[in-house]
Amino acid sequence: MAKQRTAITPTREENYPEWYQQVVKAADLAEVSPVRGCMVIKPWGYAIWEGMQKDLDRRFKDTGHVNAYFPLFIPKSFLEKEAEHVDGFAKECAVVTHHRLEEGPDGGLVPAGELEEPLVVRPTSETIIGAMFSKWIQSYRDLPILVNQWANVVRWELRTRMFLRTTEFLWQEGHTAHATEKDARDETMQMLDVYRDFAESVMAVPVVQGRKTEGERFPGAVDTFTIEAMMQDRKALQAGTSHFLGQNFAKAQDISYQTSEGDIEHCWTTSRGVSTRLVGALIMTHSDDDGLIVPPALAPQQIVILPVLRKNADPEPVIAYCRELAAELKQIRWQDERLRVQVDERDLRGGEKTWQHIKKGVPIRLEIGPRDMENHSVFMGRRDLSPKDKSGVPRDEFVAQVGELLQEIQDGLLARAKAYRDAATVTLSSKEDFAAYFAAGQPGGFAWCFAADDPSYEPFLKSLKVTARCIPLDNNDALGDCIFTGAAGQQKILFAKSY
Amino acid sequence: MAKQRTAITPTREENYPEWYQQVVKAADLAEVSPVRGCMVIKPWGYAIWEGMQKDLDRRFKDTGHVNAYFPLFIPKSFLEKEAEHVDGFAKECAVVTHHRLEEGPDGGLVPAGELEEPLVVRPTSETIIGAMFSKWIQSYRDLPILVNQWANVVRWELRTRMFLRTTEFLWQEGHTAHATEKDARDETMQMLDVYRDFAESVMAVPVVQGRKTEGERFPGAVDTFTIEAMMQDRKALQAGTSHFLGQNFAKAQDISYQTSEGDIEHCWTTSRGVSTRLVGALIMTHSDDDGLIVPPALAPQQIVILPVLRKNADPEPVIAYCRELAAELKQIRWQDERLRVQVDERDLRGGEKTWQHIKKGVPIRLEIGPRDMENHSVFMGRRDLSPKDKSGVPRDEFVAQVGELLQEIQDGLLARAKAYRDAATVTLSSKEDFAAYFAAGQPGGFAWCFAADDPSYEPFLKSLKVTARCIPLDNNDALGDCIFTGAAGQQKILFAKSY
Numbered sequence: 001m002a003k004q005r006t007a008i009t010p011t012r013e014e015n016y017p018e019w020y021q022q023v024v025k026a027a028d029l030a031e032v033s034p035v036r037g038c039m040v041i042k043p044w045g046y047a048i049w050e051g052m053q054k055d056l057d058r059r060f061k062d063t064g065h066v067n068a069y070f071p072l073f074i075p076k077s078f079l080e081k082e083a084e085h086v087d088g089f090a091k092e093c094a095v096v097t098h099h100r101l102e103e104g105p106d107g108g109l110v111p112a113g114e115l116e117e118p119l120v121v122r123p124t125s126e127t128i129i130g131a132m133f134s135k136w137i138q139s140y141r142d143l144p145i146l147v148n149q150w151a152n153v154v155r156w157e158l159r160t161r162m163f164l165r166t167t168e169f170l171w172q173e174g175h176t177a178h179a180t181e182k183d184a185r186d187e188t189m190q191m192l193d194v195y196r197d198f199a200e201s202v203m204a205v206p207v208v209q210g211r212k213t214e215g216e217r218f219p220g221a222v223d224t225f226t227i228e229a230m231m232q233d234r235k236a237l238q239a240g241t242s243h244f245l246g247q248n249f250a251k252a253q254d255i256s257y258q259t260s261e262g263d264i265e266h267c268w269t270t271s272r273g274v275s276t277r278l279v280g281a282l283i284m285t286h287s288d289d290d291g292l293i294v295p296p297a298l299a300p301q302q303i304v305i306l307p308v309l310r311k312n313a314d315p316e317p318v319i320a321y322c323r324e325l326a327a328e329l330k331q332i333r334w335q336d337e338r339l340r341v342q343v344d345e346r347d348l349r350g351g352e353k354t355w356q357h358i359k360k361g362v363p364i365r366l367e368i369g370p371r372d373m374e375n376h377s378v379f380m381g382r383r384d385l386s387p388k389d390k391s392g393v394p395r396d397e398f399v400a401q402v403g404e405l406l407q408e409i410q411d412g413l414l415a416r417a418k419a420y421r422d423a424a425t426v427t428l429s430s431k432e433d434f435a436a437y438f439a440a441g442q443p444g445g446f447a448w449c450f451a452a453d454d455p456s457y458e459p460f461l462k463s464l465k466v467t468a469r470c471i472p473l474d475n476n477d478a479l480g481d482c483i484f485t486g487a488a489g490q491q492k493i494l495f496a497k498s499y
Numbered sequence: 500m501a502k503q504r505t506a507i508t509p510t511r512e513e514n515y516p517e518w519y520q521q522v523v524k525a526a527d528l529a530e531v532s533p534v535r536g537c538m539v540i541k542p543w544g545y546a547i548w549e550g551m552q553k554d555l556d557r558r559f560k561d562t563g564h565v566n567a568y569f570p571l572f573i574p575k576s577f578l579e580k581e582a583e584h585v586d587g588f589a590k591e592c593a594v595v596t597h598h599r600l601e602e603g604p605d606g607g608l609v610p611a612g613e614l615e616e617p618l619v620v621r622p623t624s625e626t627i628i629g630a631m632f633s634k635w636i637q638s639y640r641d642l643p644i645l646v647n648q649w650a651n652v653v654r655w656e657l658r659t660r661m662f663l664r665t666t667e668f669l670w671q672e673g674h675t676a677h678a679t680e681k682d683a684r685d686e687t688m689q690m691l692d693v694y695r696d697f698a699e700s701v702m703a704v705p706v707v708q709g710r711k712t713e714g715e716r717f718p719g720a721v722d723t724f725t726i727e728a729m730m731q732d733r734k735a736l737q738a739g740t741s742h743f744l745g746q747n748f749a750k751a752q753d754i755s756y757q758t759s760e761g762d763i764e765h766c767w768t769t770s771r772g773v774s775t776r777l778v779g780a781l782i783m784t785h786s787d788d789d790g791l792i793v794p795p796a797l798a799p800q801q802i803v804i805l806p807v808l809r810k811n812a813d814p815e816p817v818i819a820y821c822r823e824l825a826a827e828l829k830q831i832r833w834q835d836e837r838l839r840v841q842v843d844e845r846d847l848r849g850g851e852k853t854w855q856h857i858k859k860g861v862p863i864r865l866e867i868g869p870r871d872m873e874n875h876s877v878f879m880g881r882r883d884l885s886p887k888d889k890s891g892v893p894r895d896e897f898v899a900q901v902g903e904l905l906q907e908i909q910d911g912l913l914a915r916a917k918a919y920r921d922a923a924t925v926t927l928s929s930k931e932d933f934a935a936y937f938a939a940g941q942p943g944g945f946a947w948c949f950a951a952d953d954p955s956y957e958p959f960l961k962s963l964k965v966t967a968r969c970i971p972l973d974n975n976d977a978l979g980d981c982i983f984t985g986a987a988g989q990q991k992i993l994f995a996k997s998y
Binding site for chain 1: 530532533534537538539540541542545546548549565566567568569570571572573574575577578579585589590591592593594595596597598599600601607608609610612617618619620627630631646650651653655667669
């Protein structure tokens with residue numbers, strides 16, 4: 001059988017990393033910039049991020065969080081306050097040392113105005129926000145403080161990949177302070193669950209919720225919780241983290257309060273974040289060899305209407321008909337928002353136009369020509385089905401059922417991703433099976449194994465390029481002997497190769 | 500007569516700059532951060548900025564612009580491409596020279612990993628966005644490109660003041676490329692008018708639209724247009740600018756396209772921006788000696804309901820009644836958005852609570868106690884009126900008319916600001932009158948004068964601490980002799996002291 005032509009070359013099977021780059025390009029999501037490690041997020045990619053922001057921001061506000069904004073720069077001495085924290089970030093931070101450029105000896109501009117204390121471009125904001133918390137919090141009446149910041153952060157990465165790992169990226173970071181350990185732990189788990197629900201119901205990305213092992217914790221955290229998703233190369237991607245910081249930062253930065261009894265206590269703090277990395281997760285979960293697939297809840301355009309124009313015929317009646325349909329559709333609400341509908345009136349060959357929208361992942365395409373007008377029907381293509389799988393639908397039936405259809409597509413993408421992940425998930429009960437499962441050349445996947453949270457077998461994991469992703473929170477009550485160390489009474493840990 | 504007590508000390512009349520800082524503090528809008536020149540935008544201040552963003556973003560999208568995101572860092576060589584541009588920004592930019600911190604000889608961390616080419620933290624993004632335009636634009640079919648970015652920028656300021664002038668600030672920057680001069684000029688003016696309409700109808704800040712004189716232009720622009728507002732100390736504040744860049748950046752960065760005839764031409768580009776400075780403009784236009792006044796269109800809470808609780812009485816019925824009213828009000832739409840209503844249930848003295856909301860500028864306060872419940876009425880205070888000017892209103896009448904009332908407050912604030920400005924605006928016809936009007940100790944204000952766009956009399960302006968704000972676009976057809984140089988046939992220029 002002849003190989004089927006695809007819009008993306010290479011296919012996922014041929015070369016997954018290169019396929020990813022080609023989808024990013026074909027869907028016009030982003031491109032490399034002239035600044036090392038930084039990307040330009042193009043309008044279609046940015047609109048997907050805006051959709052994520054809008055939904056997450058509502059969830060944060062619904063759980064009592066308020067937005068604020070803190071400085072981009074962090075004085076070096078602040079970063080140094082928490083020992084593990086600075087160890088984690090000092091190796092990869094952009095350092096501002098001067099505050100102007102002036103003409104140098106050879107005529108070019110050189111840095112001048114050296115700063116007394118270097119400033120670091122924030123890699124994360126625990127220390128600068130903690131310094132403010134320390135000022136803002138006096139009494140138990142001031143607690144809890146629940147703030148969120150939408151911002152850019154910089155971590156100097158050597159190997160970068162668009163959306164997944166870039167020197168500068170966009171994210172939200174939540175920071176909270178509480179009177180008790182319980183309150184802070186509850187917040188940590190509540191927000192992890194907000195991330196989980198967002199990933200599943202909006203991104204249609206199924207995730208495993210779990211606690212990070214000791215070696216994978218956020219620098220300075222007591223506990224880091226994560227949501228882990230499986231990409232189509234069976235690797236794991238950490239999609240969001242929620243940290244219980246205990247009193248580590250509170251002690252380092254003197255964030256304390258007076259209790260109702262008049263005692264002075266340190267606060268308990270948390271932090272958490274998701275970033276533009278989620279766009280990478282979205283791409284790698286749903287897309288296929290014809291390009292991007294965007295779940296309807298995040299699609300910048302949910303429906304594109306393509307007028308089919310005959311040569312030498314007056315295009316106006318068809319275009320007017322399409323605009324009228326678009327206007328009607330835009331009045332419909334799905335998931336509490338008006339439908340996002342575009343009529344593509346550009347003067348381009350029909351095939352080229354159609355394929356652009358396929359590659360960009362628009363959930364529903366409607367082709368409408370003079371004959372469809374006469375028949376009161378639309379010719380519909382769904383991005384979650386094959387490009388060839390198109391069918392005529394009565395126009396009014398389509399309008400009446402479009403909300404259901406979008407929900408069907410949304411749910412279908414989640415179910416498909418879940419089925420893919422579950423088929424590539426195993427339980428392994430020996431070190432030998434583990435080595436065989438993750439051996440080079442094997443497809444690998446997710447492996448659940450009884451294992452100790454213990455760094456002693458990390459070299460073994462490293463030799464297989466595998467990491468402990470998390471100690472899952474759900475369906476993880478059984479205890480057994482660690483398959484690596486033999487230690488008794490261990491929970492299962494989820495292992496995988498990862499991004 | 501005894502001096503009336505005010506919530507803000509000093510009053511505007513006593514010490515305007517200090518009054519401003521005290522309003523920022525009393526309304527909990529922002530505070531200085533431990534990072535030189537950078538502020539922390541607190542939740543109430545940030546929510547006002549979010550309101551501005553939301554409205555502006557819709558206006559940008561309605562005029563065909565799309566959001567994208569470009570790198571924070573600009574290579575030094577990019578900034579150097581346009582000569583005037585680099586001159587304008589090199590003196591005040593944060594320079595990144597290293598990409599990690601490592602342990603130094605005395606044990607502390609020192610910058611390490613020196614960059615081959617220093618990076619500048621963007622003071623504005625013409626050069627990095629231009630570099631991308633140069634790649635993206637091949638043919639006339641690619642034009643126009645209309646992008647917008649919401650971002651942080653850094654300009655190293657020596658004297659900073661919250662919102663008005665800070666080292667880091669938040670803004671939007673629009674950047675466009677066009678095939679013809681006319682298209683680029685039309686875009687420049689269209690977006691200036693978007694700013695004007697936003698300032699007037701949303702911020703309730705009246706503005707003068709005009710062209711900047713030569714000395715006040717954006718570095719690298721052919722023409723800069725501005726909207727200028729008057730603050731309550733009669734000084735001007737530049738609230739937004741829209742730049743026609745001609746082909747300056749297109750030539751410096753080779754942004755060119757093939758015409759439909761096959762010729763290669765340089766593009767015509769524009770840029771523009773408004774920033775968190777608008778929050779400063781808002782404060783200084785409307786606020787009074789009791790604190791902030793926020794126009795309803797931008798108020799994070801438009802209505803606060805204050806349950807009036809009697810000692811030793813069950814608070815539940817009153818609180819339930821207030822919540823029910825809030826729920827009903829939240830269903831009402833005004834200016835296409837649901838009303839933003841809060842019930843302040845905190846356990847605080849009534850007077851303290853009320854004054855907090857006055858200082859924060861909430862447009863409408865409703866006090867509701869057991870007697871009001873019985874009478875089916877609410878006790879209403881309006882922030883645009885005196886704190887003492889409160890009145891009982893039937894509950895259902897209030898609900899039925901709340902939209903009209905908010906509009907009345909919104910329009911009233913604009914009318915009041917306009918009346919203030921017009922009363923402090925004069926036309927002057929001699930250099931002597933000019934010197935007298937702006938003499939130290941005089942109130943000053945806006946002065947329209949026939950004047951040449953000519954740097955020769957700048958030293959005279961400087962001696963009075965006055966600047967040319969703009970050559971107004973409207974009501975400026977008459978020509979006359981320059982009051983400074985005597986040159987004939989000149990338009991009027993608007994002069995003022997300024998921020």
